[in-house]
Amino acid sequence: MSFGAAASSARDDRFPRPAAGRPCPCGSGDRFDGCCGPLLAGAATAPTAERLMRSRYTAFVTGDDRYLFDTWHPGTRPDSLDLDPAQRWTGLEILATEGGGEEDARGIVEFRASWSFGRERGALHERSRFVRRRERWWYLDGAVS
Template sequence: MKDGSRPRRTASRAGAEPCPCGLPASYGECCGRFHAGQAAPTAEALMRSRYAAFAVEDEAYLLRTWHPGTRPPRVEFERGMRWTGLEIEEVSGGTSFHTAGTVAFRARYAYRGQPGELREKSRFERHEGAWVYVDGVVGG
């Protein structure tokens, strides 16, 4: 949140906390290492790390892992939004043997105290050797 009502977590502050992506590892051992610069090895790992980046409001990571052809100039974090859970529903491609992949997911959130859910089928490609988010179909 840009309004300062909730401080942004960083790898140094949140390293021992559970990872927002839902895997059974600490943030520092899971998505925090990608936020700190390690490349995500699969499209699914990138999807999880991007979800975690929204949860900890890491704009730099989101922009760095967005395909240059579809990347916005900045990422706005919604005031009053708290991401509460991620469920991967389907993965196609996106391994070290692929150049493209898709990940369908369900992300739960609370917006100003009201629960909600975002479903998306995201497209990923390799760009300059690294996985990047291209775009997604909401509800897909």
């Protein structure tokens, strides 16, 4: 998808949609409507780098490319992002955090995100960097290991 002014935020039914009262896909243990749901809907912003990481994972689960684009730092985000509905994100594990609190300007979140693609299974292990500007957290970039 290209992210110009005419980019669509239309729901893609090929991706799963968590129900409001069900557990959030991010693995926090909270209900979707009290966790990542308000962030993806634009009703709230992430107070910490970890919360932004969790909401971005949920955006990958649900195919919300608009949220991924809107939370990616303008200086490092790509011009387009192609999410494949055949790839399913099946679990998120936060391994470590450095900084990234409500009063910090920078943060790092190390995570492992499990996926399946047909019969293939795997995990993405990344140390993601985040910056906070104007009271808002942004995903900056990540180093995959």
